[in-house]
Amino acid sequence: MSTLPYQLNCAVLTERRLHGRGQLRVGSGERVEPRTIVGTDSPPAEPLIINIAADLQETPAAAAQALTVKVGERVARGAVLARAKTAKSVREVRAPESGVLVAYDQTSGLATLLPSSSQVELRATVSGTVRDVVPGQSVTIETRGAYVAGVWGAGGDAYGVVRLATRSRSETVAFEQLDNRFTYSILVTGGTVTAETLARCEELEVRAVIAGGVAPAELGRYLGFEAGVQVLPEALLTLRSVRKDPGQALLIMLLGGFDATEIDEAAWQVLAACEGREGSITSSNWPEPPRLVVQLPTSEVVDAVPLQQAVLGAGATVLILGGPNAQTAATVVDGAVRRISLPSGVAAEAMQVRTDSGKQLDIPVHNLRVIQNP
Incomplete structure (x- = not known):
């Protein structure tokens, strides 16, 4: 059995990959911050x-x-x-x-x-220590602290102080409650968000919004789609490029998905523990799920009280969040945790799952979300 992808006291591995002909600039053991340039890349152009x-x-x-x-x-x-x-x-x-x-x-x-294709700077996006470098391919950064994985996100990458705008995981924040206390922050709200709330966050220069869910119609309204136009969630993956200034897009990260009405209790515990801490969100590595990573002092990581989290057990129905099988439903085979090697060579905890087509896969635990326990 293993915990869900919300953890407070753990080592979080973040892999930053080159997608074209590029060059890495850091070495193993180096300290990095979110805006540290770890390499240059010439990726294929994104529409x-x-x-x-x-x-x-x-x-x-x-x-x-x-x-x-x-x-x-x-x-x-x-x-x-x-x-x-x-x-x-x-x-x-x-x-x-x-x-x-x-x-x-x-x-x-x-x-x-x-x-047109152009050279871009590849940034660390998180604080931590470079653990592994695969020349010409990737950099893996280790952060000691906490992370919360989402099911959908768009808006690129964001960095800021985590601020809770509501007192419970199901409470929805009203746009009238938002003021300059949340400027430049990663704003967390339980429940769902509306078009008015998102617009208010953009006005206040909030860097990211974490919520349980948002109705596709509300997100479409925020983006300025004409009333009545059907906007599929898949199309909204291009959210950051729909805004007038893509570089200043408001990052949105959903923990429950479209139309979800609350945040998972385990995730809410982690978010509450990260209140007031600087965090980083990356949502630009699709099909990998977006996630919040918060670095904590070593003493807090070691002495942290274990969270009361749901578990992944044999027979649980799960959703694969990232990789080539992203958004595929599957069933946990036996609940045993296995050690596998990622493409970069870094070891990761994984569980064996079976898809509806009968295919058995070893999927990293952080890429699994429980839909239903047996």
Whole structure:
């Protein structure tokens, strides 16, 4: 048997991988902080989704007529993609990056821009010590402290002080309750969040929001989708690129999933223990699940009181959160913990699960979430 992916006193391993032709800059044993540059990378370009209709305040059909660029055309950063004129003003939508306009959807009003490939800095995203380096491939960082894994997240990476906005795991914060106490923080709220709450967080420059859930309709409304447009959760994985300024996107991390109404009790215990501590969230490693990592003093890690956590036992129905089998339901085979080697060579605790198709897999424990215990 093993604990769920919420732990307070543990060693957390974070792997930062190169996705293209890049170079690593750190060595084993080095101390790093979230913004430490551990390497440079030239990853494949990720499409950017731009809500043309919402930005122009037009219907998707009208926004299509306002496009100044044809699909397939290359544009420079800052170039006008669409322009709408009224009697009193002119509204424009500009390209956030140089690239090619590859699509425009007349149903939703969304345009897809494929950026030109460029070199980017690979940051640690967490505080800790470099434990392992695989030249040309990855860096593994060990953090002594706590972590909470989510089931969905978007918005890139964020760093800030963990602040609880509610007193219980099922209580929903109202946007009127939020003030500048939460500026630059990782805000935690029980229950669900609304479009108004997310907009208020963005206004206050909150760096990330952790919640039990959010209705897809509310998230779509926050993003500016026209009322009635159906927004699938899968499409919302591009949340960070839907915002006008992707670099300043509000990171959102869900612990229960869409339409969930509360946060798991074990996760809430960990979050409460991390109140006032600096934490880091990474949601840009999809299909791996997003997770909050908080470094704690060694004395607190050693002396921490064990949490009363749910367990993974034989016969439990689980959801695989990351890797090539992400979002696949499975059943725990025998509940035994095995030691496996990750692609980087780092050892990890894993459990054997069986998918509905009968395939047996060894999955790291931190990539499993219980759906139902036997």
